Amino acid sequence: MKIRTGFGYDVHQLREGLPFWLGGIQVPHTHGALGHSDADVLIHVICDALLGAANLRDIGFHFPDTDPQYKGIDSKRLLAEVVRLLRERGYSISNIDSTICLEQPKVNPHIPEMQRVLAEVMGVETDDISIKATTTEKLGFVGRNEGVAAYASVLISKS
Numbered sequence: 001m002k003i004r005t006g007f008g009y010d011v012h013q014l015r016e017g018l019p020f021w022l023g024g025i026q027v028p029h030t031h032g033a034l035g036h037s038d039a040d041v042l043i044h045v046i047c048d049a050l051l052g053a054a055n056l057r058d059i060g061f062h063f064p065d066t067d068p069q070y071k072g073i074d075s076k077r078l079l080a081e082v083v084r085l086l087r088e089r090g091y092s093i094s095n096i097d098s099t100i101c102l103e104q105p106k107v108n109p110h111i112p113e114m115q116r117v118l119a120e121v122m123g124v125e126t127d128d129i130s131i132k133a134t135t136t137e138k139l140g141f142v143g144r145n146e147g148v149a150a151y152a153s154v155l156i157s158k159s
């Protein structure tokens with residue numbers, strides 16, 4: 001049995017009037033995330049953690065932000081492809097832990113739905129996906145509501 005860990009980190013700017021996709025759902029807010037795709041920072045860090053665990057480079061390597069086919073793409077499709085890449089190499093996902101760094105809005109009310117949506121995309125149990133949130137006490141770009149950051153760590157295994 002080979003057990004490997006992976007880690008992901010990503011940031012997106014927040015802009016007024018954009019849709020705020022986070023954890024595979026749209027979160028009601030005055031601002032949304034800016035990006036080439038739907039800019040779902042939580043999905044991106046889970047993708048990077050999974051790719052890193054399997055030593056398959058990173059999300060930008062597989063889905064370049066210069067490629068028109070990814071313009072506005074639903075990041076759940078990127079996640080499904082990353083899971084496919086791991087599965088075809090014999091890896092299974094043990095568990096994921098993540099933290100969203102965001103001053104507002106509160107993420108807690110949306111976490112159960114995010115877990116349900118992401119578990120379905122990845123073919124895992126909701127209990128395998130931990131999602132947490134924190135402010136940065138008004139410090140830095142997150143504290144100034146200029147952006148959203150996220151971190152994820154994963155454990156994958158193959159027999």
Ligand SMILES: C[C@@](CO)(OP(=O)(O)O)[C@H](O)COP(=O)(O)OP(=O)(O)OC[C@H]1O[C@@H](n2ccc(N)nc2=O)[C@H](O)[C@@H]1O
Nearest residue numbers: 010035036037038039044058059060061063064065066070
């Ligand atoms: C999801 C996508 C879909 O197109 O776009 P966004 O919606 O985030 O914009 C991309 O995969 C989002 O890739 P992401 O990796 O977050 O973007 P960037 O931070 O700009 O990095 C793009 C690529 O450049 C590489 N890179 C980045 C910084 C750096 N100093 N040197 C590098 O070689 C990274 O390894 C990555 O492969």
